[in-house]
Amino acid sequence: MNGQRKQHPRDGQSRSNRQRNGQPRNNQPRRARAHISGARIVAYDVLRDVMDRDAYANLALASRIREAKLDARDAALATELAAGTLRGMGRLDRIIELAADRSVKDIDERTLNVLRLGAHQLLSMRTATHAAVNESVELQRRVANERAAGFVNGVLREISRSTPEQWDRDIAAKAGSPDEALAAATSHPSWVVRALRDALRAEGRDGELEELLAADNAAPRVNLALLSGAGIAPDELAAVEPDSLNARGMSPLGLELVGGDPAGAISTAEREAGIPVGLLRVQDQGSQLAALSLVHAAPVRRGERWLDLCAGPGGKSAILAAEAVIEGATLRANEVSPHRADLVRDSLAGVVEIASPEAIEVVSHDGRTHEAYGCGAQTHELFDRILVDAPCSGLGALRRRPEARWRKQPSDLPELTALQGELLDAAVAHLAPGGVLAYVTCSPHLAETRVMVDRLLKREPGLRELDAKSAVRTAARNGETIDLAGDHLSAQLWPHRHNTDAMFIALLSRD
């Protein structure tokens, strides 16, 4: 470790100094409040929302920014502060521990959050030291223990004395194993690093691990889907709205937001290009391809019955519904949570406007029960295409949800994989002969992906796996150029290789 850093931040300060920094004496006049930007207060509040109330960072950010009436510049700063700090928390905590010479467990939560925000500004945003430190000290005075303001000042000044690269070398030197070092440097839990390596290794691509971990830490561009039936193609729309949209990415429905905010771009496009409300929507292009691969897995016959078994909040259902209208199929969208089933209804409202009323229905049942399939006491319903977009660990969408990597534990997996297996068994029992089932997860964890499919194929000898890689390529824009690795028939998309969430797609057919 850096020899200069051996001094504890509070060492070398006289008692009176300490009191001046962190603990004003009762007989001293209180200082006038220094300036602190609204963005920093919002970012701090979001960290608290996420940690104390289990809030989703994206939702908490939107509501705190609205409440604080931040302008666009401050909203962007608050977003970078909060999302960047949450993503980088693993690395920041290791650096704070070295700088403070104590475990983060021994620092009270509020102070620790102020330190994390300050450290993120110093190490990743390259904010000027005086601004990052002074505003953090002021933030500490306002929202946390005022007496620890001197401690915050000392730790952050200590952090500012070395470069980020030096700190990374120091935390690597402290790590107990190469995996732990990589986990700390890239701010991922070690078990996630191992799971991602295993998944890449199954494709013979474990050399891509560091690229993947870096991609998880980069905020993705917002992507949109322009549903079939909108009356205009994505490239035509991009030509009409070149300042906000670009027809880039793997999905033939896909657009990338290049300027402005998504809500503004959508309403402008609806107004200026006459797109029906609800047909242009925010959606990852990997998710778009996962839904489209089910449609492209085999030629569609008119009158086919399609089922989306785990539909909430309805992103893939909307794509399937729009395709079903064009192909003359019907769609049943099921979601176990009634609240999320309402989100599916909202999501499908735009397509329902252009569909015949009986073509699309939304229901709310447990996908493991007959009700989800519309079966009565004497009837057993079968479907020609079933999408099982299963509840999963979400390890494939870490770049989108800054807090997600810290929420899941390896101990969550047995329950999830048991549910995934039961949903698959139920779905297979309602798959028509010749029908196609797409099993999709936004996790690349092998226990949720290949292992799940291989076990299902063993349990159900009447099932045959189809070539999902071909279906993805057929569905995609410039599909022949897509690099899908590994010998399996399933397709695994990756943030670093495909600029999508890490979606897993397997296609199964009943002979």
Ligand SMILES: C[S@@+](CC[C@H](N)C(=O)[O-])C[C@H]1O[C@@H](n2cnc3c(N)ncnc32)[C@H](O)[C@@H]1O
């Ligand atoms: C990965 S999400 C689906 C995402 C959705 N397909 C989309 O693209 O918007 C999984 C969904 O499965 C639902 N779910 C969980 N357990 C279920 C069950 N037993 N039956 C049906 N749905 C379930 C969850 O509530 C969640 O909405």
